[in-house]
Amino acid sequence: MTIQLNKVIPDFLEKEKVDRSKIWNHSIAIHKGERVQIIAPSGSGKTSLVHFLYGLRHDYKGQILINEKNIHGWNAEAFAGIRSNSLSIIFQDLRLFPDHTVLENIQVKKSLHPFDQATSIEEMAGRLGIANKLGKLARTCSYGEQQRIAIIRSLQQPFDFLLMDEPFSHLDENNRGIAMQLIEEEATKRKAGIILADLKRITQFNAGKLMEL
Amino acid sequence: MSVQTPGKISFKTIAPFLNIGGNNTSRFFSYAGLGIGVMLLLCSVQMYININQLLKDKNPRKNGYDFISVTKTVTNQNMGSDNRFTLADINELKAQPFIEDAAPLNANQFRAKASAGNIIPFSTDLFLESVKNDFIDTVPASFSWKPGQADVPIIFSADFLEMYNVFAPAQDLPQLSESSIGAINIMLECYSPTGIQTFRGHIVAVSDRINSVLVPESFLLWANKMYGNADYVPAARVYVKTVDANNTSLLNFLQQKNYHVNKDKTKFGRVKQVLQTVVSGLGGFAILVILLAMMLFSFYLQLMIARSKDNLQLLLTLGYSPSWFSKTVAKKWIPAYTMIILAALVAASLLQFAFQHVSLNGKDELPSFLHSSVFLLAGVLWLLCIAVNYRLIKKLLYRL
Numbered sequence: 193m194t195i196q197l198n199k200v201i202p203d204f205l206e207k208e209k210v211d212r213s214k215i216w217n218h219s220i221a222i223h224k225g226e227r228v229q230i231i232a233p234s235g236s237g238k239t240s241l242v243h244f245l246y247g248l249r250h251d252y253k254g255q256i257l258i259n260e261k262n263i264h265g266w267n268a269e270a271f272a273g274i275r276s277n278s279l280s281i282i283f284q285d286l287r288l289f290p291d292h293t294v295l296e297n298i299q300v301k302k303s304l305h306p307f308d309q310a311t312s313i314e315e316m317a318g319r320l321g322i323a324n325k326l327g328k329l330a331r332t333c334s335y336g337e338q339q340r341i342a343i344i345r346s347l348q349q350p351f352d353f354l355l356m357d358e359p360f361s362h363l364d365e366n367n368r369g370i371a372m373q374l375i376e377e378e379a380t381k382r383k384a385g386i387i388l389a390d391l392k393r394i395t396q397f398n399a400g401k402l403m404e405l
Numbered sequence: 406m407s408v409q410t411p412g413k414i415s416f417k418t419i420a421p422f423l424n425i426g427g428n429n430t431s432r433f434f435s436y437a438g439l440g441i442g443v444m445l446l447l448c449s450v451q452m453y454i455n456i457n458q459l460l461k462d463k464n465p466r467k468n469g470y471d472f473i474s475v476t477k478t479v480t481n482q483n484m485g486s487d488n489r490f491t492l493a494d495i496n497e498l499k500a501q502p503f504i505e506d507a508a509p510l511n512a513n514q515f516r517a518k519a520s521a522g523n524i525i526p527f528s529t530d531l532f533l534e535s536v537k538n539d540f541i542d543t544v545p546a547s548f549s550w551k552p553g554q555a556d557v558p559i560i561f562s563a564d565f566l567e568m569y570n571v572f573a574p575a576q577d578l579p580q581l582s583e584s585s586i587g588a589i590n591i592m593l594e595c596y597s598p599t600g601i602q603t604f605r606g607h608i609v610a611v612s613d614r615i616n617s618v619l620v621p622e623s624f625l626l627w628a629n630k631m632y633g634n635a636d637y638v639p640a641a642r643v644y645v646k647t648v649d650a651n652n653t654s655l656l657n658f659l660q661q662k663n664y665h666v667n668k669d670k671t672k673f674g675r676v677k678q679v680l681q682t683v684v685s686g687l688g689g690f691a692i693l694v695i696l697l698a699m700m701l702f703s704f705y706l707q708l709m710i711a712r713s714k715d716n717l718q719l720l721l722t723l724g725y726s727p728s729w730f731s732k733t734v735a736k737k738w739i740p741a742y743t744m745i746i747l748a749a750l751v752a753a754s755l756l757q758f759a760f761q762h763v764s765l766n767g768k769d770e771l772p773s774f775l776h777s778s779v780f781l782l783a784g785v786l787w788l789l790c791i792a793v794n795y796r797l798i799k800k801l802l803y804r805l
Binding site: 292 | 414418419421422716719720721722723724725726727728729803
């Protein structure tokens, strides 16, 4: 799978920021298996970029191609297909089901695709230190715990790319390292690419490409 | 490291995330409304069929047709004029879609007198008529005549025979049966300006349908020309062949043309018309009830989806297919619709059974069970409910 951006410019972004950017209004290709970190200060359109790639928003000019197909004309069915098979995501705002348990939040993603997961949910939860939270309602967990739930959920499907939008903002260095290691293992098993967008460089992420937004 | 069983996606997976419960009152009201509406509609269709069945003409029918006698209504205004049927009148009758055929009854244009000799001292002037053989209920092979033939076969009306048998004893005349009347030699005298010709008449059949003394058409046409000097004479009576004598279109047409028909054939016509109108009205009401029930159910669905909007949007964001959602959620209500339609069918069946046994005392004029078209209608309604439900859910989900 290849993701291409051809002179993409968000409709809302100021001209100066577009001119300064190494991504907006440029032609970029990211291939499956690559590790890309996008460093973006606040207000530069980092979350918007992730949402554009995931198909949540379409308020931009230019083209985003996935496997050389322009995603601008895709319908809900087409995006559903790619989100369940090829594209996974960790949202900056997490987007969990607050009134359901941690386990239910993770399993609802797992049920979507008949994917044979070698590492169990319980093992992942144990590694990230939230094994004892599986039966608790998501809204009762701290923000850092919720981030770890979102991470585990994103690893419950096959993917060619994992999109991450500030996934570790509320994790300390130790947990960040553990989480990144888990993500790296799962991505490597799938030969998948990772696109991580954050305010600053994540040292635990072994990025092959560094881009400034 | 343990190997997980691959996830299996079903309604159970997403059920906890949908706010299906609550507002059960409107849901059950819509089920009840739908059940009542469907039952009323099925019953009204069955009653329509029952009415057609019960009010069909019971008189002997030939090859599945009814035959009715039609004359022009004589009023004070028109009684001085010629109220016979012209060729144009007869062609107009034949052209109607509800009339298979029409044939005039030709009458004698000369004086005819019949007597039965010494055995039955009875003589009378009489009228003779003829009509196409296809319109007569019993036509034996002997009912034919060629010029030169001295014997004239006659088909006699059963009503006339009955009348004769009523007054015969008072006149010291023997009563006659249908089989014995054929043995009587009838002297048939035809009067013309030049003299009287006598034929030998024999009654070869008795007719339940036509109140007349019928002779072969070939004889009467020849005799009218010979003794009455008449080539063509308009008929005062026309027989009409139709599939159903109580057909409302037929009755309306005859009424509009001011034609008179023999009432016993059409007595059920107006009754049938009224009953069918009532039953059709009931059917229309039933459709309204069904529509209201479906509308109430759609409100329930809209409320359910509105309450679950956040969760539904997130599920779609995570990769759940709107199409799969629509089908899966819509399928959940198939058992409910199936039960409702089946219950309505059972109720309608019980009503038909009760009607047949209680009102008709179990007579076989009507079947005890529903007509096949009622079952077909139930099937169509079931499919419609499922299709409408699916489309509504799909529309609501795609809007999210």
